[in-house]
Amino acid sequence: MPVEVLDHQLREYYTVALEVARKAGEVIKDAFKKEKTIDTKSSAADLVTVTDQAVEKMAFAFLKEKYPSHKFIGEETTAETGEKLQLTDDPTWIIDPIDGTTNFVHSIPEVCFSLGITVNKEPIIGVVYLPVLDQMYTAQKGQGAFLNGEKLKSSGQTDLKKAVVICEGGSSRDPDIVEKKLTNIHRLVTASHGIRSYGSAAANLCRVAQGAGDAYAEYGIHIWDFVAGMLIASEAGAVVKDPSGSEVDLMSRRVLAAATPSLATQLSDLLIHLDMGRD
Amino acid sequence: MPVEVLDHQLREYYTVALEVARKAGEVIKDAFKKEKTIDTKSSAADLVTVTDQAVEKMAFAFLKEKYPSHKFIGEETTAETGEKLQLTDDPTWIIDPIDGTTNFVHSIPEVCFSLGITVNKEPIIGVVYLPVLDQMYTAQKGQGAFLNGEKLKSSGQTDLKKAVVICEGGSSRDPDIVEKKLTNIHRLVTASHGIRSYGSAAANLCRVAQGAGDAYAEYGIHIWDFVAGMLIASEAGAVVKDPSGSEVDLMSRRVLAAATPSLATQLSDLLIHLDMGRD
Numbered sequence: 001m002p003v004e005v006l007d008h009q010l011r012e013y014y015t016v017a018l019e020v021a022r023k024a025g026e027v028i029k030d031a032f033k034k035e036k037t038i039d040t041k042s043s044a045a046d047l048v049t050v051t052d053q054a055v056e057k058m059a060f061a062f063l064k065e066k067y068p069s070h071k072f073i074g075e076e077t078t079a080e081t082g083e084k085l086q087l088t089d090d091p092t093w094i095i096d097p098i099d100g101t102t103n104f105v106h107s108i109p110e111v112c113f114s115l116g117i118t119v120n121k122e123p124i125i126g127v128v129y130l131p132v133l134d135q136m137y138t139a140q141k142g143q144g145a146f147l148n149g150e151k152l153k154s155s156g157q158t159d160l161k162k163a164v165v166i167c168e169g170g171s172s173r174d175p176d177i178v179e180k181k182l183t184n185i186h187r188l189v190t191a192s193h194g195i196r197s198y199g200s201a202a203a204n205l206c207r208v209a210q211g212a213g214d215a216y217a218e219y220g221i222h223i224w225d226f227v228a229g230m231l232i233a234s235e236a237g238a239v240v241k242d243p244s245g246s247e248v249d250l251m252s253r254r255v256l257a258a259a260t261p262s263l264a265t266q267l268s269d270l271l272i273h274l275d276m277g278r279d
Numbered sequence: 280m281p282v283e284v285l286d287h288q289l290r291e292y293y294t295v296a297l298e299v300a301r302k303a304g305e306v307i308k309d310a311f312k313k314e315k316t317i318d319t320k321s322s323a324a325d326l327v328t329v330t331d332q333a334v335e336k337m338a339f340a341f342l343k344e345k346y347p348s349h350k351f352i353g354e355e356t357t358a359e360t361g362e363k364l365q366l367t368d369d370p371t372w373i374i375d376p377i378d379g380t381t382n383f384v385h386s387i388p389e390v391c392f393s394l395g396i397t398v399n400k401e402p403i404i405g406v407v408y409l410p411v412l413d414q415m416y417t418a419q420k421g422q423g424a425f426l427n428g429e430k431l432k433s434s435g436q437t438d439l440k441k442a443v444v445i446c447e448g449g450s451s452r453d454p455d456i457v458e459k460k461l462t463n464i465h466r467l468v469t470a471s472h473g474i475r476s477y478g479s480a481a482a483n484l485c486r487v488a489q490g491a492g493d494a495y496a497e498y499g500i501h502i503w504d505f506v507a508g509m510l511i512a513s514e515a516g517a518v519v520k521d522p523s524g525s526e527v528d529l530m531s532r533r534v535l536a537a538a539t540p541s542l543a544t545q546l547s548d549l550l551i552h553l554d555m556g557r558d
Contacts, residue, residue: 045473108475108491168473169464182464189461193323194449196387
């Protein structure tokens with residue numbers, strides 16, 4: 001049976017989400033200027049730092065005390081416990097403590113704290129905070145998307161030939177996956193005004209939301225990378241889909257965002273759709 | 280015979296360079312928020328706007344009145360007149376009015392006014408101003424590089440496996456050039472922590488200068504795209520070379536910047552060195 005959440009509860013969740021994002025941002029910004037202790041996960045390019053882990057621990061401790069009956073999904077907790085992800089109808093706080101860990105390690109400013117809240121398995125609140133740049137992207141379902149309080153609108157671009165598309169090489173070093181991703185990049189360069197790569201899924205979705213770039217597609221990411229950003233993009237008027245063109249699936253490890261339905265279709269037709277398995 | 284420039288003259292050139300960058304920045308920032316009138320040059324992805332042309336005209340009018348005996352090279356003047364570029368020993372003001380025109384057209388904030396001054400065919404002053412982000416990168420030969428007055432230092436990374444490398448798909452749509460560039464991107468993704476693409480040669484060099492990314496290589500650019508940024512990168516401690524490993528050649532339409540000599544060598548060994556012809 002679907003869970004009902006009242007308006008005043010939603011408003012409270014949103015306030016708490018902003019509060020935890022600011023707290024996380026302080027820790028990230030402070031650590032950004034210092035030496036980083038780096039470990040690797042699935043590949044030599046899949047990085048994690050003590051800051052990722054500390055921020056997630058801090059955020060969950062803070063939230064679990066406030067909402068002991070809620071569910072919580074976090075990138076680092078999932079990596080540590082190795083548990084299968086389960087998304088339920090319950091209010092669920094989904095965190096990527098640092099989206100763009102490679103950027104963080106390399107002192108590249110595009111690093112985000114990403115926090116999405118789902119109810120009935122749908123994102124209702126999305127917060128993506130880039131503390132080094134002090135950019136706070138926010139969205140609540142049905143209420144638009146904002147950057148530091150200013151309303152966002154995606155670009156309106158309908159023609160792939162005139163679009164800039166954000167895409168990523170990603171952190172997998174599996175030769176078959178790299179080959180397919182690079183084939184996609186090749187097709188995108190040839191078909192569009194050009195590609196951009198910023199190294200953060202959450203920030204990429206926010207860029208599409210603000211019309212700084214027209215579309216973004218990525219394969220191999222997880223729910224914590226895109227659940228907040230996808231709400232921000234769709235609330236700014238962008239289309240968010242599975243790259244194949246079907247409904248987006250939060251567990252399918254891939255997402256496409258485009259300024260318009262027409263642009264989304266052109267991208268769906270162009271790209272090789274990597275099956276990354278379900279979480 | 281080499282031209283001699285006195286210290287007080289250099290200081291004056293630097294002051295004037297900052298002044299013209301600020302003036303250009305105002306025009307760019309104002310136009311950034313408005314509808315753009317777009318034209319194409321060598322390919323459907325090689326864009327120019329009335330703002331590129333207006334900024335170059337304004338900057339040259341201002342500078343030529345101050346320094347009638349100096350030489351001037353500008354991206355849009357060169358495109359309009361079709362004249363062969365000639366770099367002499369005279370003090371030469373080299374301008375890209377908007378580096379990152381595709382970003383400008385797509386409301387992507389990484390757009391620069393780039394101004395380099397050469398004497399005896401060597402850059403002695405470099406100014407790269409990103410007006411939308413209010414980031415002023417500056418360098419004078421032998422005096423270090425700065426971002427809004429704060430001293431810059433490149434990353435010190437010596438190992439390509441642990442590096443982030445900035446590279447671009449570029450605006451050429453010649454299938455052979457695209458194929459080679461994408462082969463390079465494929466090699467870079469596989470060999471490193473990852474690649475980034477920001478769409479502006481001048482800004483890319485400044486990112487290497489500040490240690491936000493460890494290296495950058497590009498083929499197909501021109502002197503106005505990299506003359507200012509290369510001085511900023513080298514004054515921040517980075518190595519600036521021709522991608523092949525030989526001395527950089529301002530007319531050869533390609534450049535490599537890396538945090539360390541070792542990283543530069545690894546990149547030279549890895550990449551296909553596209554011969555783009557000389558300007």
